[in-house]
Amino acid sequence: xxxxxxxxxxxxxxxxxxxxxxxxxxxxxxxxxxxxxxxxxxxxxxxxxxxxxxxxxxxxxxxxxxxxxxxxxxxxxxxxxxxxxxxxxxxxxxxxxxxxxxxxxxxxxxxxxxxxxxxxxxxxxxxxxxxxxxxxxxxxxxxxxxxxxxxxxxxxxxxxxxxxxxxxxxxxxxxxxxxxxxxxxxxxxxxxxxxxxxxxxxxxxxxxxxxxxxxxxxxxxxxxxxxxxxxxxxxxxxxxxxxxxxxxxxxxxxxxxxxxxxxxxxxxxxxxxxxxxxxxxxxxxxxxxxxxxxxxxxxxxxxxxxxxxxxxxxxxxxxxxxxxxxxxxxxxxxxxxxx
Amino acid sequence: xxxxxxxxxxxxxxxxxxxxxxxxxxxxxxxxxxxxxxxxxxxxxxxxxxxxxxxxxxxxxxxxxxxxxxxxxxxxxxxxxxxxxxxxxxxxxxxxxxxxxxxxxxxxxxxxxxxxxxxxxxxxxxxxxxxxxxxxxxxxxxxxxxxxxxxxxxxxxxxxxxxxxxxxxxxxxxxxxxxxxxxxxxxxxxxxxxxxxxx
Numbered sequence: 001x002x003x004x005x006x007x008x009x010x011x012x013x014x015x016x017x018x019x020x021x022x023x024x025x026x027x028x029x030x031x032x033x034x035x036x037x038x039x040x041x042x043x044x045x046x047x048x049x050x051x052x053x054x055x056x057x058x059x060x061x062x063x064x065x066x067x068x069x070x071x072x073x074x075x076x077x078x079x080x081x082x083x084x085x086x087x088x089x090x091x092x093x094x095x096x097x098x099x100x101x102x103x104x105x106x107x108x109x110x111x112x113x114x115x116x117x118x119x120x121x122x123x124x125x126x127x128x129x130x131x132x133x134x135x136x137x138x139x140x141x142x143x144x145x146x147x148x149x150x151x152x153x154x155x156x157x158x159x160x161x162x163x164x165x166x167x168x169x170x171x172x173x174x175x176x177x178x179x180x181x182x183x184x185x186x187x188x189x190x191x192x193x194x195x196x197x198x199x200x201x202x203x204x205x206x207x208x209x210x211x212x213x214x215x216x217x218x219x220x221x222x223x224x225x226x227x228x229x230x231x232x233x234x235x236x237x238x239x240x241x242x243x244x245x246x247x248x249x250x251x252x253x254x255x256x257x258x259x260x261x262x263x264x265x266x267x268x269x270x271x272x273x274x275x276x277x278x279x280x281x282x283x284x285x286x287x288x289x290x291x292x293x294x295x296x297x298x299x300x301x302x303x304x305x306x307x308x309x310x311x312x313x314x315x316x317x318x319x320x321x322x323x324x325x326x327x328x329x330x331x332x333x334x335x336x337x338x339x
Numbered sequence: 340x341x342x343x344x345x346x347x348x349x350x351x352x353x354x355x356x357x358x359x360x361x362x363x364x365x366x367x368x369x370x371x372x373x374x375x376x377x378x379x380x381x382x383x384x385x386x387x388x389x390x391x392x393x394x395x396x397x398x399x400x401x402x403x404x405x406x407x408x409x410x411x412x413x414x415x416x417x418x419x420x421x422x423x424x425x426x427x428x429x430x431x432x433x434x435x436x437x438x439x440x441x442x443x444x445x446x447x448x449x450x451x452x453x454x455x456x457x458x459x460x461x462x463x464x465x466x467x468x469x470x471x472x473x474x475x476x477x478x479x480x481x482x483x484x485x486x487x488x489x490x491x492x493x494x495x496x497x498x499x500x501x502x503x504x505x506x507x508x509x510x511x512x513x514x515x516x517x518x519x520x521x522x523x524x525x526x527x528x529x530x531x532x533x534x535x536x537x538x
Contacts, residue, residue, distance in 0.1 A: 003519055003522045003523045003526060004490060004491045004519070004522075006468055006472070006522075006526060007472055007487075007491040007492075007522060008491050008492060008494075010468040010469040010472050011385055011469065011492070013381070014380075014381040014382075014384040014385050014389075014392075015384070015389065016377055016380075016381075017376070017377060017380040017381075017384075017389075017392070017393065017396065018389075018393070021380070021393040021396070021397070022376060022377075022380075024393075024397065025372070025376060025393070025396060025397035025400065026369065026372055026373075026376070028397055028401060029368065029369060029372050029397075029400050029401060029404060030366065030369060032401055032404055032405070033361075033365035033366045033368055033369065033404060034365070034366065209388065209438075209439075209442075210388075210390065
């Protein structure tokens with residue numbers, strides 16, 4: 001065997017570029033060609049509002065899910081008694097040491113939990129309620145008074161990550177087999193997730209490598225975001241890996257704790273958070289007693305102006321980015337089943 | 340002739356013809372993008388991983404567009420030119436590239452370019468080779484590696500690789516020779532046989 005052929009065959013054929021990257025690259029070229037744009041090349045990167053970042057980072061599967069979920073237009077600015085739903089109050093930032101203590105505790109609890117790994121062919125099921133003002137339109141101003149939309153995602157992911165199922169417009173849909181993913185992060189499916197490293201430093205290094213970042217702060221932001229997504233996306237993780245995720249979170253700088261948080265259901269929660277991009281506090285909500293994941297929440301801690309390729313939008317301090325509540329999670333034999 | 344050239348590029352039009360047309364009608368250059376974006380992206384993805392490849396591939400075509408007035412129209416195939424631009428951009432990330440090879444040498448698992456699912460079918464022997472090859476790639480000097488990978492992965496001849504990198508053919512040949520010696524040594528050192536199952 002010729003050495004060049006061996007070298008060629010030893011690497012897998014690269015996965016095709018993502019549709020988003022392709023479209024962005026082509027649009028940038030056409031803009032250049034039409035001589036309208038004169039911005040320097042390096043600044044031509046597509047900027048997504050924060051809510052979109054994780055979707056952009058996690059790849060095609062997540063995009064499919066985002067496009068396919070049942071969207072319930074439930075203008076949720078008020079509670080069931082008609083009172084305005086209180087915006088999440090500004091939370092006092094706790095100390096970093098406190099956050100680490102809680103995360104280590106969460107890791108310990110995770111390791112002690114009874115666990116049966118899903119068999120091949122089984123499905124992970126998560127049911128999550130998202131409440132959000134949505135991705136801002138160009139020119140929009142979002143405030144704490146902006147109407148919120150609620151949607152419930154019911155999502156099944158087969159263990160091998162190759163098939164997903166969800167409800168779309170009230171109809172149950174199973175995806176075509178998903179072929180290549182461009183190394184999405186968090187990975188799709190239990191098998192790929194379970195293959196992640198059990199060492200916190202190795203996990204952090206892997207996430208940093210997978211997720212584009214221009215600055216150290218952005219690297220930490222994305223890492224926090226992705227680790228939260230890893231917990232949120234998987235009905236179950238191997239206990240040792242779940243513990244590793246908490247220990248990795250504890251190593252991210254400027255992660256703080258609020259012991260007095262409540263989730264959107266009013267359940268008491270421990271909130272472990274990091275202020276992302278200098279303006280958005282991203283929180284991972286854990287049960288105060290069991291340290292189980294309750295959900296996630298993000299809120300603007302100062303006024304923010306976002307810029308896209310074709311315009312800008314404003315988000316006022318106190319505006320909720322997204323509230324997510326895990327309603328159910330477990331392993332089932334078939335898509336469509338509930339645990 | 341002018342009328343023909345003004346028509347939209349067809350499947351058969353040479354790259355040079357499209358680039359020439361794009362001098363008058365810039366949007367025509369999109370046809371070059373459509374032909375080779377996936378190819379350039381794939382090459383960058385193997386060397387740098389998917390996320391950096393997005394940037395490198397996009398920027399390659401912007402730089403190519405800006406530089407199209409200098410394109411040597413006697414060269415019908417634009418691939419060496421595009422690979423050359425991409426190679427220059429990749430070299431800016433050479434530390435990330437080397438880091439990736441080192442990680443691959445340790446684990447034998449290509450974390451950067453592929454999802455796990457795709458690797459289920461990867462043959463064990465290829466993985467065994469890959470760790471050793473990655474180790475060698477990390478150690479080969481950047482200039483030599485550029486030529487080697489343009490030949491092995493982009494499937495250019497050494498002459499075209501030289502053209503891509505703007506170096507004389509003789510220089511490209513000797514760099515390739517040096518790099519291949521390292522690769523062969525890496526394969527020979529611990530590999531008792533080259534027998535492999537066919538796909």
